[in-house]
Amino acid sequence: MYDYLIVGAGLFGSVFAYEANKLGKKCLVIDKRDHIGGNVYTENVEGIHVHKYGAHIFHTNNKQIWDYINQFAEFNRYTNSPVANYKGEIYNLPFNMNTFNKLWNVITPEQAKQKIEEQRKAANIAKPTNLEEQAISLVGTDIYEKLIKGYTEKQWGRPATELPAFIIKRLPVRFTYDNNYFNDKYQGIPIGGYTAIIEKMLSDIDVRLNVDFFQEKETFEALADKVIFTGMIDQYYDYQFGVLDYRSLHFETRVVDNTDNFQGSAVVNYTDSETPYTRIIEHKHFEFGKQDKTIITEEYPKEWKPGLEPYYPINDEKNNTTYKKYKALAEKETDVIFGGRLATYKYYDMHQVIGEALSVVRNELLT
Numbered sequence: 001m002y003d004y005l006i007v008g009a010g011l012f013g014s015v016f017a018y019e020a021n022k023l024g025k026k027c028l029v030i031d032k033r034d035h036i037g038g039n040v041y042t043e044n045v046e047g048i049h050v051h052k053y054g055a056h057i058f059h060t061n062n063k064q065i066w067d068y069i070n071q072f073a074e075f076n077r078y079t080n081s082p083v084a085n086y087k088g089e090i091y092n093l094p095f096n097m098n099t100f101n102k103l104w105n106v107i108t109p110e111q112a113k114q115k116i117e118e119q120r121k122a123a124n125i126a127k128p129t130n131l132e133e134q135a136i137s138l139v140g141t142d143i144y145e146k147l148i149k150g151y152t153e154k155q156w157g158r159p160a161t162e163l164p165a166f167i168i169k170r171l172p173v174r175f176t177y178d179n180n181y182f183n184d185k186y187q188g189i190p191i192g193g194y195t196a197i198i199e200k201m202l203s204d205i206d207v208r209l210n211v212d213f214f215q216e217k218e219t220f221e222a223l224a225d226k227v228i229f230t231g232m233i234d235q236y237y238d239y240q241f242g243v244l245d246y247r248s249l250h251f252e253t254r255v256v257d258n259t260d261n262f263q264g265s266a267v268v269n270y271t272d273s274e275t276p277y278t279r280i281i282e283h284k285h286f287e288f289g290k291q292d293k294t295i296i297t298e299e300y301p302k303e304w305k306p307g308l309e310p311y312y313p314i315n316d317e318k319n320n321t322t323y324k325k326y327k328a329l330a331e332k333e334t335d336v337i338f339g340g341r342l343a344t345y346k347y348y349d350m351h352q353v354i355g356e357a358l359s360v361v362r363n364e365l366l367t
């Protein structure tokens, strides 16, 4: 008999399992995929750690969480500084003085501010009613047209004029020559890949892969006193209040034979509307790799429907209202704890998932 059945060998389930095991609790972790790690899974292909479910860069401002994850791996000095490719023109991201210099030949922050202000004024949008107006009212037309419009429309599969303004609350604009995407104190990529971290977390724990909890729910539930559930909450409750919507992604990964350096950057965003993918990831650059070959992944946003991989929750009013109904049921459970991105219907970065898992450990096992 186990103390905990943990559904999902992703970061949430693995952190919980590791901590519970350390406190003497017996855990069984199951996952329907054929590997551990959930979406942080990396696969070693020709010595390159391929981020199978999209680029994953660890970043946090929280020293405790940084120290926590560093128990399991050493991190390299990778700094996320993606570039944008707009019809062959290359711009630095996030929007900063390098971007503005390339766009308008401006040199000083004052000149850049003036340029943005001119464009915002010319657009004269008092109350933005859609995403396009919202973005222009924040950063002006040039940045919007070249760096936001095409990318966002591909991401959401709809014209920006038909997307709600609330999707973009702020557009960080930096008036320094600083291409570091994150403002966080700590960031990097684990040397050896993310899968090695999860392997360490689960090294003393029983794990069963290729098993779907819902296929044998009663059998699995009978194996443990409590369940930690990190799958989709609407599925757990048999979709009784309706299906929660997501955006999905499709990844095309290939080895490029004729070069060892395809794009000179781990992440290039394609911000025009003609290129069908939103990004190309060149995995070796996360690790300053020196291999003869290189592996790239094109990332295509995709409409989600049940059965496809759910990536980004659509936290609009309709879905949030539905989620609240599921959450109310979840809160009444005494033997099931819901955690992680799918069970709480939230976009979580890795550091947030670790924080949430550790807080569940505290409530459940340390109080």
Ligand code: FAD
Residues within 6 Å of the ligand: 007, 008, 009, 010, 011, 012, 013, 030, 031, 032, 033, 037, 038, 039, 040, 053, 054, 055, 056, 057, 058, 059, 211, 212, 213, 214, 230, 231, 232, 249, 311, 312, 339, 340, 341, 342, 348, 349, 350, 351, 353
């Ligand atoms: P998951 O990793 O999804 O794990 C849940 C697991 O449960 C899965 O393995 C699933 O197979 C399993 N499961 C579900 N249902 C069942 C079932 N019925 N039976 C058995 N098993 C089941 N975060 C960052 O900090 N930095 C980044 O750069 C970053 N980039 C990202 C890029 C993309 C494209 C995406 C989608 C996310 C990114 N994230 C990033 C977020 C990161 O992936 C998540 O924070 C993290 O993976 C969430 O872990 P989790 O355990 O909650 O969920």
